Amino acid sequence: MRELSYREALNEALVQAMDADPDVILIGEDIGTYGGAFGVTRGLLDRFGTGRVIDTPISEAGITGACVGAAISGLRPVGDMQFSDFITLGMEQLVLQGARMRTMFAGQVKVPLVMRLPGGAGTGAAAQHSGSYENWFVHVPGLKVVMPASAYDAKGLLLAAIDDDNPVIFCEHKLLYNTRGHVPEEAYREPLGVSRVWRRGRDLTLVATSMMVALALEAADQLAGEGIDVEVIDPRTLRPLDETPIVESVIRTGRLLVVHEAVETGGFGGEVVARVVASEAFDYLDAPPLRLAGKDVPVPQSEVLEAAAIPQFRDIVRDARKLARNEV
């Protein structure tokens, strides 16, 4: 089985999408010669030229607007925000224009764009280069939000996101770029709006996103050794959220732990918990549904502080164990 890194998988998805459809173009800072801040667009300038791999000035509102404008003109732009944090400069174009235009104009336009947001902490990049903003976008009707946790999903979901006729926020994680996994050569799609059940289990449902999926799976392994059988589900698409497998799982396990890196307060975990407790799973709950998430602090730079701010493997094990043992 062929293995690729998450970075290479994304790169291959872009190549295949661009090969197949001349309307797919890339817009962003340093995506040409430099190959993107994280190397995702390496080689694309040589292959597709400056007409389709468009290096921009440092103008994030301009980049976002260029993507929206190109999208309503029939192109399928893939924007590169370099770091997720910089979308704070493009929120107006993304949210007030890109996400709303179709409704405001009663369906006269489609806005098929993908905005790639390399996010997350763990690299010592400090408070302005480590953000996880996915729940802001989950809160915006008109957007879709995708967050792949593996090389396989990175490729399949990116291809599906580019196919989609709506603005899709594509949340990558910096620490995942070097992770490797099986990635088929063909241009397969993983449909948006379908959760992935990574592992079946009877005792506890662990919903995790992005970087937290691998840690959750490791935690599940360790807990299996302690006789605790953990089911791990990755929504992959946060909006629209495929909640059915989560609800079904909680009906079986009676216990829910949601883990994400973004800070807890006001985060996506609240959405998952609220949906589950409002569902038929409510009657099956054996313990309070819990969240484990980033501490409520801007991400610090140094290693010890950063690690203390972000959920770690041992934190997941601890919380899952407690929950499974009714110690909460």
Add this chain to the structure above:
Amino acid sequence: MRELSYREALNEALVQAMDADPDVILIGEDIGTYGGAFGVTRGLLDRFGTGRVIDTPISEAGITGACVGAAISGLRPVGDMQFSDFITLGMEQLVLQGARMRTMFAGQVKVPLVMRLPGGAGTGAAAQHSGSYENWFVHVPGLKVVMPASAYDAKGLLLAAIDDDNPVIFCEHKLLYNTRGHVPEEAYREPLGVSRVWRRGRDLTLVATSMMVALALEAADQLAGEGIDVEVIDPRTLRPLDETPIVESVIRTGRLLVVHEAVETGGFGGEVVARVVASEAFDYLDAPPLRLAGKDVPVPQSEVLEAAAIPQFRDIVRDARKLARNEV
């Protein structure tokens, strides 16, 4: 008892804060001669002059940055975003600078600013002038988020927000400006981080914010006639959230309904539900905790569509009744 409108209450708070402290200044578009888009700053230019009531060009990032820069210089700026939606242009300065600077610099600065966001739908202002973004800010450590629902709270909370040494997002609602209520003359403070229990009840806990508080109280009146006794709680400060009264209430009622105008998905309701179910109230829940919120659509302009998008009195009555009668 003296009555003022919510608008007048805010205006009086600004006057009293500015009278008491020369460091309090106002920065925003058309806040001088025009008196602010909603009349909140009327008369302040005449009273305090152009040095303290600073009309700006249409430059929301500039306004936000000016507030942050002034705040770290020892002033206490109160920014006016004219419409909440325009903060999408100032997110970088607000979130990446204003909210994080203190932590990044290990406590070397204080950032005592208030950003007033007139928000909400109901006036036919359409998708770019009707937004409720409070949960974005709830998701940002370093910010506080305040959302007054009455004239009394508008004044007391604004004075407390101006006193606060942190950046405070102050969410006003356009439809509340003309609502009237008792407002004492003295410069009283309502502390941030304290929920208000508007009404006691045994059967159901209704948590509501902003415009929804008045509707919730009306609904409670109506339901009282049907023998359903509703407790109505307004968090007033969404971050930090004073959850204790909510948890205690749910322990008594066993039922929770959270109502807000912002769209449901990814919204503040999820946070409230997640906190309650993670608390000791979990064991007392007699029914699934529910949310009632804005529909997942950009706010439409015309009356019928807009009304269909935003929770109405009858929706609150319906959902609360169902919940109280175990019909969910």
Add this chain to the structure above:
Amino acid sequence: MQNAARESLPQCQALKVLGPAGLKASLASMLLIRAFEERVDQLYLAGRTRGTLHLSIGQEATNVGALHALRAGDRFFSHHRGHGHALAWTDDPRRAMADILGKSGGFCEGFGGTMHMADVKSGFLGGNGIVAGGLPLSTGVGLAIQLRAEDAVCLVLFGDGAANEGALHEALNMASIWQLPVIYICENNSYAMSTPVNRSINVETISSRATAYGFPGFTIDGNDFLEVFDCVHAAASRARKGGGPTLVEALTYRIKGHSRSDRQAYRSREEVRRWQEPDRDPLLRLEATLLHAGIVDEEELSAMRLRASDRVDDAVAWAEAAPAPDPSGLLDHVYA
């Protein structure tokens, strides 16, 4: 500002391009806008509109001059004060009125209202509630036109106040380095809400900003239809040939208050009156020019005025008869 064009009509590009019939159509469009906006103002005062309203009265020469200088296949973005643009482009007062009254059958079916009319198929890419919101969008449209080597341009309209948004800077710079076929029209109507233009910028002209990006900028008499048309037409021709962007600052005046809530404490009635005199009012000026050139006579003019008012009557009747939007379609357009 004098009516220089009056004497020089024969030299005008407008006459060559539009011909006498076209010029009359442009005047008819301006008359329609004026009549439409005056009616909308009355409807507002009668409590029959909802939400905000920004009227184009006084700016008709820029509205029509800029848009009639385009041709089929071109695109444009309007802004919050966009009724005039919608009418100049679509000549469809019924649909515009339906939008304003929140009815079905308009451009945006009750979703958008006054600020969000759009007729995308025809190239009208919509109004905007966000000051300068169309500027970054036009970069993307310009890019698309360029990448597909289309023989088209994208025009974007914005106000003097919008010129102070960061979006302007980013858009103008990108258009310049990529030589995009975009035409920027700043409708400098002397105020942004209550802020006079000289309190928000510290230079003589907004058009001079173009030079900071390396492309041409012009300040013109925005109440002179012919001057607006010629300037925009020339900019469009240049852009079609790969000559890149142009910034046009059209000096004009907003006769009505900024929006519903405006008490107009920031200006004098006298100032407003001066802009309504025959040497400044854009309608009176184009009428005089066309009369002088023998392209219309007084009788025809009266008929045209009557027709504008009739069409507005019809539009109101039509829109009032139109059904309200059906709330069951609330979620129909959120996703494609």
Add this chain to the structure above:
Amino acid sequence: MQNAARESLPQCQALKVLGPAGLKASLASMLLIRAFEERVDQLYLAGRTRGTLHLSIGQEATNVGALHALRAGDRFFSHHRGHGHALAWTDDPRRAMADILGKSGGFCEGFGGTMHMADVKSGFLGGNGIVAGGLPLSTGVGLAIQLRAEDAVCLVLFGDGAANEGALHEALNMASIWQLPVIYICENNSYAMSTPVNRSINVETISSRATAYGFPGFTIDGNDFLEVFDCVHAAASRARKGGGPTLVEALTYRIKGHSRSDRQAYRSREEVRRWQEPDRDPLLRLEATLLHAGIVDEEELSAMRLRASDRVDDAVAWAEAAPAPDPSGLLDHVYA
């Protein structure tokens, strides 16, 4: 660029203001920055740093020239490439090194790291991870200085790439209409990451943008300490007298890669080498000038170089001995 200053030192404001001792201190600061940055580069290569790194090597004349032209009470904002600014202002390599190594005892105690050093009490209002992020902030500081009628200025440094952010436009416009005491220093080091400046702007100079806002802009040799000092000093004097803002574009060059991940495919080694020659390297140029003027001799220079390197050794040893931040303090600074 030639070493014009070498001959004209006697006329320089720098000599008058700083005196010979001050000039030596400035040279010492530049030597310290160079030695410090070279050591940081080695530490990075040895895997002893974490996160990104942006080195100031080649830009020392601008770093020191701009900041030594300020005085106590003034404030400034640095940016992502800010080690040089931190050292020029605080002369405290220990704390800077502690920040870079993620230790306690630095400016930001393990919270900020390389991009977020700050020493607020002294007027150093911090680095910034966001390109152009300091520009809007400087408006607020300028306002505060003006409202309190303080005898101070605010200086904000940014790169050539930052000049294309909308934030620049809004900040420069607001400073101009309010005549704020703010000095904008664009360190034009020829590239923004991989983007050469002529691919991101379509005009000759970035300083020309100032004219679009109505205040002076200058393009100067940013590798000539004396020219930088004099220009910034004059701008500061003007600002103190209520003369408003100034934009200074200092032409310089980034000798090292943009950051850790840079393969530098966008430029030739030859180009880099040319900027290291004696007629361009900012250290060699100031050394030559001071030697020529008899302000230092070779022996003293050697001692100064040694001292710079010793201080860096000391800083590394000190920072390495410092404790890691205590995670129990994680939430200490979120709220005041």
